[in-house]
Amino acid sequence: MALLEIRGLVKKFPQSDAEVLHGIDLNIEAGEFVVVIGPSGAGKTTLVRCINRLIDPTAGEIFFDGQFTLGLRGNRLRKLRAQMGMIFQDYNLIYRSNVMQNVLHGRLGQMPFYRSALGLYARDDLQQAYDLLTAVGLTDFMHVKAQTLSGGQMQRVGICRAMMQNPKLLLADEPISSLDPASAKVVLDQIKSLTAARGLTSIVNLHQVEFAKQYASRIVGLRRGQIVFDGTPDALTGDVTNYIYS
Amino acid sequence: MYDERFRIKFGLSVFAVAIVVVACFFYLRLDAIAIFTVAPAFLSFIATEFMPPALDNASAFLLPALFTVAFAVVSTLISAFFSFIFALMMTEAIMPYWTVRFSVRFVMTFVRNIPVVIWAVMMVLIFGVGSMVGLMALIMATTGFLSRSYAESINEIAVRKLEPMRASGVGKLAMIRHGLLPEFAPAWVNWTLFSFELNVRASAVLGLVGVGIGMGLTIQTRLTFRRFQDVATMVLILIIVVLATEFIANWMRNRFMNNVNAASSAAPPKNNVLRVVPLHALIKKWFAIVVIVSVFVLCIFYIDLDVARFVGRLNRAPDILRQLMRIDIGIITTGLRQFSISFAMGLVGLVLGGLLAFMLAFLAADNIAPFKPLAMAIKGFVSIVRAVPSLIFILMIVAAVGLGYTAGVVVLILSSMGYLTKAFVGTIEEQHRGIITAMRATGAGWWQIVLHGLLPAVLTGFFAWLAIRMETSVAESVTLGVVGAGGIGTLISRAERNRDFAALTTLILIIVICMAALEWGSNYLRRRVVARG
Numbered sequence: 025m026a027l028l029e030i031r032g033l034v035k036k037f038p039q040s041d042a043e044v045l046h047g048i049d050l051n052i053e054a055g056e057f058v059v060v061i062g063p064s065g066a067g068k069t070t071l072v073r074c075i076n077r078l079i080d081p082t083a084g085e086i087f088f089d090g091q092f093t094l095g096l097r098g099n100r101l102r103k104l105r106a107q108m109g110m111i112f113q114d115y116n117l118i119y120r121s122n123v124m125q126n127v128l129h130g131r132l133g134q135m136p137f138y139r140s141a142l143g144l145y146a147r148d149d150l151q152q153a154y155d156l157l158t159a160v161g162l163t164d165f166m167h168v169k170a171q172t173l174s175g176g177q178m179q180r181v182g183i184c185r186a187m188m189q190n191p192k193l194l195l196a197d198e199p200i201s202s203l204d205p206a207s208a209k210v211v212l213d214q215i216k217s218l219t220a221a222r223g224l225t226s227i228v229n230l231h232q233v234e235f236a237k238q239y240a241s242r243i244v245g246l247r248r249g250q251i252v253f254d255g256t257p258d259a260l261t262g263d264v265t266n267y268i269y270s
Numbered sequence: 271m272y273d274e275r276f277r278i279k280f281g282l283s284v285f286a287v288a289i290v291v292v293a294c295f296f297y298l299r300l301d302a303i304a305i306f307t308v309a310p311a312f313l314s315f316i317a318t319e320f321m322p323p324a325l326d327n328a329s330a331f332l333l334p335a336l337f338t339v340a341f342a343v344v345s346t347l348i349s350a351f352f353s354f355i356f357a358l359m360m361t362e363a364i365m366p367y368w369t370v371r372f373s374v375r376f377v378m379t380f381v382r383n384i385p386v387v388i389w390a391v392m393m394v395l396i397f398g399v400g401s402m403v404g405l406m407a408l409i410m411a412t413t414g415f416l417s418r419s420y421a422e423s424i425n426e427i428a429v430r431k432l433e434p435m436r437a438s439g440v441g442k443l444a445m446i447r448h449g450l451l452p453e454f455a456p457a458w459v460n461w462t463l464f465s466f467e468l469n470v471r472a473s474a475v476l477g478l479v480g481v482g483i484g485m486g487l488t489i490q491t492r493l494t495f496r497r498f499q500d501v502a503t504m505v506l507i508l509i510i511v512v513l514a515t516e517f518i519a520n521w522m523r524n525r526f527m528n529n530v531n532a533a534s535s536a537a538p539p540k541n542n543v544l545r546v547v548p549l550h551a552l553i554k555k556w557f558a559i560v561v562i563v564s565v566f567v568l569c570i571f572y573i574d575l576d577v578a579r580f581v582g583r584l585n586r587a588p589d590i591l592r593q594l595m596r597i598d599i600g601i602i603t604t605g606l607r608q609f610s611i612s613f614a615m616g617l618v619g620l621v622l623g624g625l626l627a628f629m630l631a632f633l634a635a636d637n638i639a640p641f642k643p644l645a646m647a648i649k650g651f652v653s654i655v656r657a658v659p660s661l662i663f664i665l666m667i668v669a670a671v672g673l674g675y676t677a678g679v680v681v682l683i684l685s686s687m688g689y690l691t692k693a694f695v696g697t698i699e700e701q702h703r704g705i706i707t708a709m710r711a712t713g714a715g716w717w718q719i720v721l722h723g724l725l726p727a728v729l730t731g732f733f734a735w736l737a738i739r740m741e742t743s744v745a746e747s748v749t750l751g752v753v754g755a756g757g758i759g760t761l762i763s764r765a766e767r768n769r770d771f772a773a774l775t776t777l778i779l780i781i782v783i784c785m786a787a788l789e790w791g792s793n794y795l796r797r798r799v800v801a802r803g
Contacts, residue, residue, distance in 0.1 A: 110434065125546055
């Protein structure tokens with residue numbers, strides 16, 4: 025059974041008449057590195073956010089790990105979200121907290137109520153956060169306030185925060201859109217190597233086709249809220265790309 | 271931005287404002303000349319009666335001054351605490367039930383739009399005089415103001431910054447503690463210090479309206495006995511205290527902001543001990559918390575709240591509250607007319623004060639000031655004017671030239687001028703020096719730089735400040751009425767004296783509704799102006 029099953033997903037925002045997502049069907053198997061491409065406004069962000077329910081879809085079904093996700097509320101919704109790490113375009117770090125704190129925030133959702141409220145992290149958590157920072161080369165910055173980091177460094181902290189959840193699924197929404205090409209490559213390399221080492225399933229939104237072909241094990245092309253391509257990077261020809269972005 | 275349509279619109283607006291101000295003059299039967307002749311009369315009165323300040327008594331006045339500051343500390347910190355909780359209840363990301371959000375917002379709008387002096391009048395009526403009553407009045411007004419300011423900042427943070435935590439299943443309390451609190455801290459410090467500065471002035475004033483505490487009381491008694499030289503000493507001390515608190519508040523702001531940058535040098539972890547937060551940062555944080563708490567406790571002991579007396583009177587509160595739960599339909603028209611007088615006074619004060627501020631600001635702003643000593647003199651003068659609460663001003667002016675709308679309008683002009691000059695100077699000084707340098711390089715003179723370089727850049731900011739000040743100016747005008755300057759405030763103090771509860775409730779409701787409308791109008795103007803800029 026697929027790790028993630030999406031059937032007939034529709035999203036309509038109250039402000040506009042048009043459907044942002046127009047009946048999406050998608051199965052994602054454990055261990056895949058799926059890159060979703062498409063022009064801005066194609067519905068990439070909405071799709072990813074429906075998966076962890078930051079956005080509630082209008083119609084359709086989503087099963088994660090065999091569980092129907094759309095009815096979940098309260099604690100059970102939180103438990104679902106704790107199993108999915110997310111990386112954001114604008115990093116969304118807590119600027120006035122240090123790097124270590126920001127990484128550890130990824131663990132808060134899985135701690136008992138009082139421990140999370142007081143910030144009583146376990147020794148092992150600290151060690152894991154440190155190891156993650158080592159992997160992305162930021163140990164020297166562990167006690168530096170996040171606001172003083174560069175964009176690339178911030179996103180690497182964002183990766184660690186998502187990994188800190190020990191998630192079953194990693195969602196990344198335009199993780200490199202705000203970065204220069206050099207930092208973008210570092211960030212994608214690190215996402216790729218950290219997920220590969222853990223056999224972690226990933227869904228990454230990108231709008232750069234070259235990067236998608238380079239990193240993806242499977243590419244999904246989104247155009248006006250519909251999947252118009254689903255296949256290996258090799259199958260993504262110039263014609264298809266042109267159609268997606270037309 | 272200087273296209274034809276803008277010019278026409280701008281010209282028409284200025285013309286409309288001028289007409290309205292002239293109409294206000296007729297409405298209030300103001301003597302345009304008197305407004306300007308009051309100043310020399312007032313100054314000569316000050317020079318002959320208030321000078322020299324009775325410095326030999328100064329030590330006797332220091333205790334009330336200390337009391338005033340301690341009072342401001344206690345009221346500000348208590349309000350800051352409650353405001354934070356209310357602000358959370360007004361934020362969508364924290365409080366999912368819109369009914370709760372809406373009710374809290376509604377109550378806070380109500381609370382915010384009653385000026386502190388009116389709160390004091392009401393509290394005195396219900397609970398009698400005493401420090402507890404003064405404290406409650408200050409807390410009410412401050413909480414109304416702070417909860418809104420906090421809520422704006424919190425909302426912004428909650429939308430942008432808490433999403434990762436929501437996306438990873440973090441609970442509300444942990445989200446507030448680890449996400450919201452650190453990001454909100456600078457805004458908290460800023461707003462809280464701002465209200466502390468306001469509260470120092472407000473708590474100095476409360477004694478004037480019968481709360482019976484602090485510097486206001488001392489000034490009041492000395493004025494009654496025409497001991498003007500003592501009053502001069504008190505006012506002098508008050509000015510020093512206000513300027514000192516402003517200085518300290520600014521120092522704390524700067525320190526808090528710079529702290530972040532100073533702590534941010536990259537280094538490998540020491541001694542291979544893993545810590546979430548390094549020890550020195552932890553110590554610093556707890557030290558700051560301990561200092562705040564101990565200052566709070568010290569101040570509470572110092573102001574020696576009359577809790578026992580207050581509690582003893584609680585049993586009469588329900589009875590009076592019941593009497594307050596009535597409305598006097600008959601007074602509505604009079605009330606509205608009197609509010610329109612307060613409004614007209616506030617508007618005249620705003621526009622004329624704004625004009626003065628406009629002229630002074632370009633002479634005083636560091637980056638354009640034509641003559642440095644003059645700039646220093648203006649800045650000093652403005653700080654002093656700003657330091658004296660308008661209620662104290664009006665009592666001094668009344669002592670000099672008698673009561674009436676003129677006295678009220680003069681005070682409102684002065685206080686708007688003080689506030690706006692500082693705001694305008696700030697806006698001008700924020701402008702990039704490049705504009706001025708570039709124009710100077712082309713050989714432009716002072717006038718040309720001001721008119722063609724700076725003015726287009728600062729106009730939007732000026733209008734935003736005017737819109738903000740409009741609310742305060744009218745609120746101040748209502749307040750001045752309580753000591754007899756006319757308008758709805760005077761009606762309120764009369765209703766209080768006659769213990770006419772139904773009239774009091776009705777008048778306060780009129781104030782709340784009109785002020786809320788004004789707040790809405792001011793926000794609307796500000797949004798339009800900013801959107802254009």
